[in-house]
Amino acid sequence: MSSPAASDQLVIFDTTLRDGEQSPGASMTKDEKLRIAKQLERLRVDVIEAGFPASSNGDFEAVKAIADAIKDSVVCGLSRANDRDISRAAEALKGAARGRIHTFIATSPLHMEKKLRMSPDEVFEQAKLAVRFARNLIGDVEFSPEDGYRSDPDFLCRVIEKVIDEGATTINVPDTVGYAIPELYGNFIKNLRERIPNSDKAIWSVHCHNDLGMAVANSLAGVKIGGARQVECTINGLGERAGNCSLEEIVMAVKTRKDYFGLDLRIDTRHIVAASRMVSQTTGFVVQPNKAVVGANAFAHASGIHQDGVLKARDTYEIMRAEDVGWSANKIVLGKLSGRNAFKQRLQELGVAMQSEADINAAFSRFKELADRKSEIFDEDILALVSDGELSHVSEQFAFVSLSQHSETGERPRARIVFTVEGQEVHAESEGNGPVDASLKAIEAQVKSGAEMVLYSVNAISGSTESQGEVTVRLQNAGRVVNGVGADPDIVVASAKAYLSALNKLQRQSEKVAAQG
Ligand code: KIV
Ligand code: ZN
Numbered sequence: 001m002s003s004p005a006a007s008d009q010l011v012i013f014d015t016t017l018r019d020g021e022q023s024p025g026a027s028m029t030k031d032e033k034l035r036i037a038k039q040l041e042r043l044r045v046d047v048i049e050a051g052f053p054a055s056s057n058g059d060f061e062a063v064k065a066i067a068d069a070i071k072d073s074v075v076c077g078l079s080r081a082n083d084r085d086i087s088r089a090a091e092a093l094k095g096a097a098r099g100r101i102h103t104f105i106a107t108s109p110l111h112m113e114k115k116l117r118m119s120p121d122e123v124f125e126q127a128k129l130a131v132r133f134a135r136n137l138i139g140d141v142e143f144s145p146e147d148g149y150r151s152d153p154d155f156l157c158r159v160i161e162k163v164i165d166e167g168a169t170t171i172n173v174p175d176t177v178g179y180a181i182p183e184l185y186g187n188f189i190k191n192l193r194e195r196i197p198n199s200d201k202a203i204w205s206v207h208c209h210n211d212l213g214m215a216v217a218n219s220l221a222g223v224k225i226g227g228a229r230q231v232e233c234t235i236n237g238l239g240e241r242a243g244n245c246s247l248e249e250i251v252m253a254v255k256t257r258k259d260y261f262g263l264d265l266r267i268d269t270r271h272i273v274a275a276s277r278m279v280s281q282t283t284g285f286v287v288q289p290n291k292a293v294v295g296a297n298a299f300a301h302a303s304g305i306h307q308d309g310v311l312k313a314r315d316t317y318e319i320m321r322a323e324d325v326g327w328s329a330n331k332i333v334l335g336k337l338s339g340r341n342a343f344k345q346r347l348q349e350l351g352v353a354m355q356s357e358a359d360i361n362a363a364f365s366r367f368k369e370l371a372d373r374k375s376e377i378f379d380e381d382i383l384a385l386v387s388d389g390e391l392s393h394v395s396e397q398f399a400f401v402s403l404s405q406h407s408e409t410g411e412r413p414r415a416r417i418v419f420t421v422e423g424q425e426v427h428a429e430s431e432g433n434g435p436v437d438a439s440l441k442a443i444e445a446q447v448k449s450g451a452e453m454v455l456y457s458v459n460a461i462s463g464s465t466e467s468q469g470e471v472t473v474r475l476q477n478a479g480r481v482v483n484g485v486g487a488d489p490d491i492v493v494a495s496a497k498a499y500l501s502a503l504n505k506l507q508r509q510s511e512k513v514a515a516q517g
Contacts, residue, residue, distance in 0.1 A: 011230035015049040020238035053092040054085040067096035081105040081130030090137040100140040108147035135167035142170035178211025182221035189226025205230035215245040273326035284472040284483025378462040384487040415439040451477040471498040
């Protein structure tokens with residue numbers, strides 16, 4: 001059998017919906033996850049890690065819905081190395097065209113002793129039995145030695161050789177805490193592959209966290225030096241602490257420098273920007289303007305010398321084409337007179353798939369409302385509109401109805417707001433330091449959530465003061481952190497929507513905790 005590592009194909013394994021979602025405040029509903037999974041499928045991601053089915057009923061349902069809907073990517077469910085978790089993952093993946101179980105157990109001395117309180121022999125045994133159990137349920141099994149990079153290589157060789165014998169088809173070596181250095185990590189993987197006699201029976205994978213800002217560099221070294229042929233990554237680098245390896249960066253590095261890496265990718269890069277916007281708007285994690293590939297400035301040339309150069313010959317200062325990653329050249333797309341068909345076509349061009357004609361109608365009527373207030377509708381406006389929680393199928397506890405506010409120099413601003421609580425209208429009024437503060441205080445006076453606001457940010461969706469404001473509100477309550485996002489040309493309204501969206505998420509999380517009992 002030829003070595004899978006010798007292949008020229010690089011497998012892109014996206015874990016936005018699992019590791020990305022573990023980021024505090026990034027939790028997503030089933031509908032939100034399904035929408036992102038469909039975008040990942042359009043992006044032609046090879047493997048979508050959809051969640052951790054044994055962690056909650058909500059995650060089980062989300063993985064199941066994704067497994068049932070996705071046809072063109074492998075759908076993967078994470079599980080600890082025990083029979084209950086693995087059975088739960090297999091159950092959630094039953095409807096998948098191609099499913100994978102990803103099972104893990106920690107192998108570093110620190111994790112085994114302090115976290116698991118298990119001896120290395122016990123961990124070895126559990127890893128072996130877990131992979132054996134999983135392989136009896138499904139043909140595609142990935143094994144990860146958690147904190148692998150800080151594990152003893154001799155012990156790791158023993159465990160990995162055994163789990164490959166038991167039928168693991170992918171071996172992933174995580175740098176769980178982002179401690180690796182590119183050359184060292186690359187050689188670590190190379191050394192394991194050379195020492196393990198059956199290493200050619202599995203695809204080797206890298207999974208790097210970004211604590212020292214080297215997740216992408218480490219992953220590339222794992223590929224180039226170590227011979228790994230799967231990279232685990234997330235859209236916008238979302239993930240615990242400083243995040244994971246960013247999908248858009250690793251993909252564009254391998255594609256742009258094909259001369260060096262010599263690897264093929266299945267990814268349709270034209271859907272990258274839409275995926276980035278969707279993940280940012282769903283989670284409330286704003287993308288920094290200078291972020292590679294997907295930041296607003298990634299293709300902007302401000303200096304006269306650069307502008308002049310690009311106009312004469314694009315490749316003087318550009319190594320990638322903006323349109324190749326989904327930045328459209330002509331950003332003004334629709335206006336007040338645009339019809340439903342033009343709107344629907346633009347949705348298709350942006351890679352947004354609506355679930356039904358009723359969804360398109362709902363989105364179109366919101367588009368018309370927006371077009372009445374804003375003469376030029378940009379792609380970003382459309383993406384904000386379809387990401388908005390109000391189009392979701394979940395009936396929310398709190399929903400925005402209307403708002404009026406008065407502010408004048410020398411006077412304390414006042415706001416009046418109408419919103420619904422389980423469908424019943426509530427009227428609230430308050431003063432505040434500014435109109436946003438007054439509006440949010442009015443909501444809080446009625447809801448009495450007691451949540452602490454730990455972040456408030458406003459971002460102009462398409463750059464100018466005519467654009468919609470996109471507001472992110474992060475609330476913290478009883479150890480839970482959530483992000484709410486709201487968009488509107490009026491930033492006070494956007495703020496109220498964001499606050500209500502965060503309250504809905506807090507509510508869903510407390511229901512989830514209560515359901516787990
Ligand atoms: O970072 C990590 O070790 C993980 C494993 C579960 C693969 O996310
Ligand atoms: Zn991880």
